[in-house]
Amino acid sequence: MNHPELLMIGVLRALVEVAGVFLLGRGLLALLAGSRRHDNTIYKLFLIVTNPVVKIVRKITPRFIIDRHLPVVAFFLLFWLWLALAYWKKLYCDQHLLQCF
DSSP states (O other), rough: OOOHHHHHHHHHHHHHHHHHHHHHHHHHHHHHHHHGGGGGGHHHHHHHHHHHHHHHHHHHHHHTGGGGGGGHHHHHHHHHHHHHHHHHHHHHHHHHHHHOO
């Protein structure tokens, strides 16, 4: 491949998409399962996948943000990162005269 930067942007964007979908699934399952969500094995899987993202968000957000709000904050940060990566990909493709989309 002649454009490894484009590949890296695509890989980063895919990772952000996967993390965002898992956070969305975690939130929907939390709404459906209610207080018994911690007994659900699928919810435990969502926790395993999304906890690294939530921990990173905890480190970069101010302390006054409550811990139970962190998954929502993480989802919106991932959403904006996903949009920024899409814009970055568009700029890269325009700069190198590529048809990426």
